Amino acid sequence: xxxxxxxxxxxxxxxxxxxxxxxxxxxxxxxxxxxxxxxxxxxxxxxxxxxxxxxxxxxxxxxxxxxxxxxxxxxxxxxxxxxxxxxxxxxxxxxxxxxxxxxxxxxxxxxxxxxxxxxxxxxxxxxxxxxxxxxxxxxxxxxxxxxxxxxxxxxxxxxxxxxxxxxxxxxxxxxxxxxxxxxxxxxxxxxxxxxxxxxxxxxxxxxxxxxxxxxxxxxxxxxxxxxxxxxxxxxxxxxxxxxxxxxxxxxxxxxxxxxxxxxxxxxxxxxxxxxxxxxxxxxxxxxxxxxxxxxxxxxxxxxxxxxxxxxxxxxxxxxxxxxxxxxxxxxxxxxxxxxxxxxxxxxxxxxxxxxxxxxxxxxxxxxxxxxxxxxxxxxxxxxxxxxxxxxxxxxxxxxxxxxxxxxxxxxxxxxxx
Numbered sequence: 001x002x003x004x005x006x007x008x009x010x011x012x013x014x015x016x017x018x019x020x021x022x023x024x025x026x027x028x029x030x031x032x033x034x035x036x037x038x039x040x041x042x043x044x045x046x047x048x049x050x051x052x053x054x055x056x057x058x059x060x061x062x063x064x065x066x067x068x069x070x071x072x073x074x075x076x077x078x079x080x081x082x083x084x085x086x087x088x089x090x091x092x093x094x095x096x097x098x099x100x101x102x103x104x105x106x107x108x109x110x111x112x113x114x115x116x117x118x119x120x121x122x123x124x125x126x127x128x129x130x131x132x133x134x135x136x137x138x139x140x141x142x143x144x145x146x147x148x149x150x151x152x153x154x155x156x157x158x159x160x161x162x163x164x165x166x167x168x169x170x171x172x173x174x175x176x177x178x179x180x181x182x183x184x185x186x187x188x189x190x191x192x193x194x195x196x197x198x199x200x201x202x203x204x205x206x207x208x209x210x211x212x213x214x215x216x217x218x219x220x221x222x223x224x225x226x227x228x229x230x231x232x233x234x235x236x237x238x239x240x241x242x243x244x245x246x247x248x249x250x251x252x253x254x255x256x257x258x259x260x261x262x263x264x265x266x267x268x269x270x271x272x273x274x275x276x277x278x279x280x281x282x283x284x285x286x287x288x289x290x291x292x293x294x295x296x297x298x299x300x301x302x303x304x305x306x307x308x309x310x311x312x313x314x315x316x317x318x319x320x321x322x323x324x325x326x327x328x329x330x331x332x333x334x335x336x337x338x339x340x341x342x343x344x345x346x347x348x349x350x351x352x353x354x355x356x357x358x359x360x361x362x363x364x365x366x367x368x369x370x371x372x373x374x375x376x377x378x379x380x381x382x383x384x385x386x387x388x389x390x391x392x393x394x395x396x397x398x399x400x401x402x403x404x405x406x407x408x409x410x411x412x413x414x415x416x417x
Contacts, residue, residue, distance in 0.1 A: 029107035032056040036101040036115035038213055042085040044119060045289035045326075049168040049216055052079035054103035054111075063104045070097035071117065080168055085119045087288050087329075095119045128158060130204035132214030133184070134278045134308065134348045140221055142190040145174070147202030147214055150182050157207040160185050164200035166193075168216055179204075192221050197310070218310040220276050233277070233314070234268045237345055237357040242325070252360035257331040260290070263359060264323045265345050269314040275350040279322065280308035284341045286329035287361065293324040305345075334365040 037051025050073075054062045064079045074082040083099065096119070102112045133146040145162045158179045165171035174187040185202075192198065198221065202214035238249035243259040255261060265279065283289055295311060305324055314320050326343075341361040348354045 029060075029105070029109060030057040031109040031111045032060070032062055032103045032105045034101050034103035034111045034113040036099060036113040038211070039116040039118065040083070040213065042117060042119055044085055044087040045283070046215075047082050047084040047289070047291065049080050050083050050099065050101075050115070051168060051170075052081075052101040053169060054079060054101075056103075056105045058105065058107070060106035065102045065104075066099060067102070068097060068099040068117070070095065070119075071099075083117070084289075084291055085117065128204055128206060128210065128212055130160065130202045130212045130214045132200065132202040132217050132308075134217060134280070135198075135200065135219035135276075136186075136348075137188075138219050138221060138276050138350060140194045141192045142188060143192065143198070143219055143221070144186050144188050145200050145202075146184060146186045147204075148184050149179060149202075149204050158204060159207075160202065160204045162187055162189075162200050162202055164189055164198055166196060166198060168199045170199060170201075176205075194221055196221050197312075215308065217278070217308045219278065220310060220312050232270050232272075233274055233347065233349060233352045233355060234270070235345075235347055235355050235357045236266050237343075237359045238264050238266075239343070239359040239361065251358075252362060254362050254364065255328050257328050257334060257363065257365055259328045260325060261287075261328065261361065262323060262325050263343065264321060265347075265357065266319065266321050267314060267347065268319045269316055272316050272351070274314045274352060275312075276310065277312065277314055277320070277347065277349045278308060278310045279305060280346050281305035281324075282344045282346060283326065284343060286333050286339075286363070287341055287343060288327045288329060290325040290327050293322065295322050296320060328361070328363055331365050334363055336365055339363045339365065 033055050035051075035053045037053070040048060040050075042048060050066070052064065052066070054064065056062055064077055066073055066076045066081060068083070071086050072084045079101070086095075086097075097117045098114050099117055100112050100114045102110055104110045129150045131148045133148060135143045135145055137144040145164065147160060147162065149158065149160060159176040160179050161176045162174045163170040163172065164174070172189075174189065177185065177187070179185060189198075189200075197218055199216055199218050201216050203211065205211040238251060239253045240247055240249055240262050241253045241255050241259055242262055244255070246253065249264065253261060263281075265281075267277065281289075289305070293305060305322065311320055311322075328341075339362075341363060342358055343361065344356055344358045346354060346356050
């Protein structure tokens with residue numbers, strides 16, 4: 001009994017000594033690091049994935065919080081949410097905003113970092129801008145990444161490269177190549193994994209350190225046993241005016257400034273699979289991307305058609321319907337009378353190459369010059385103004401798209417509103 005008492009007393013003494021000599025060092029937690037990612041150059045309504053990240057010296061789990069002075073986020077509590085730029089009215093439609101990422105570790109310690117968002121600055125630094133284009137020559141283990149730059153800055157050297165990886169954090173870079181003039185550039189990436197989705201974006205930089213970034217795009221690698229045949233896609237694009245309540249999908253629609261429209265892009269594969277289907281919508285000036293994108297029955301799908309999305313493979317006979325909303329710009333952006341806005345979508349795939357489809361919006365502006373009226377695009381009808389209702393119409397209508405029954409359905413529904 002005496003031996004047990006002595007042992008317990010000794011053990012307690014050792015513990016006390018450990019706390020006395022080592023306790024301060026063990027619990028001297030350090031603050032985490034936060035990285036908000038690079039500055040961004042976007043157009044009004046454009047969406048892109050923020051490149052936030054963080055790390056902790058103690059390997060503690062981190063929580064994140066974003067605070068943006070303008071624009072909207074798909075989530076404020078994830079390191080890489082989708083950011084949508086607001087419509088900029090002031091300073092020739094240009095505006096800049098800050099997005100601050102705060103990382104907090106398990107000890108309650110925080111750190112922050114800020115990225116700038118420049119809206120309608122044409123992703124331009126001293127005349128230099130860069131654009132990411134769709135990947136080509138995609139195989140099971142390699143692909144060609146493509147980009148485009150404007151005229152390099154006079155008297156400087158311009159370098160271009162690509163960031164790429166299996167997530168929007170990238171993690172890999174191609175070699176920096178020197179550009180002597182404006183135009184397209186490309187580089188191959190190899191040793192890729194099969195059946196994987198890869199993200200990439202173009203980057204350009206002057207020898208003074210000014211750097212510009214293109215939008216994020218993706219591609220999908222196939223399995224080694226896949227054979228790409230001569231499959232093709234049938235593509236149509238239709239539009240409805242949600243504000244006016246005209247639910248008849250057509251190739252063109254009439255609209256007033258401020259109206260909310262919905263576009264639907266429908267793709268059907270023929271008797272063979274079509275791989276690496278990538279879609280980018282080319283919005284004309286004065287049509288503002290509002291998001292609410294659906295891919296088939298998936299509401300609030302991530303990504304932005306303005307930046308480009310990759311939907312992968314459409315199986316033989318399969319149908320994909322992508323729908324989204326836009327808003328017509330205010331009356332001050334239009335001349336008095338009628339203006340035609342052509343909205344085109346570019347679809348690329350391994351088998352069918354590049355295909356396009358268009359829909360047209362005829363905008364009628366009767367506003368008196370100098371008026372300050374700013375339309376909201378809403379009708380004060382709770383059914384038509386709700387987001388879910390028009391999306392449901394698009395999804396339901398997609399099942400009838402190629403049979404022609406979609407038009408009968410829309411006419412029937414419109415008669416009952």
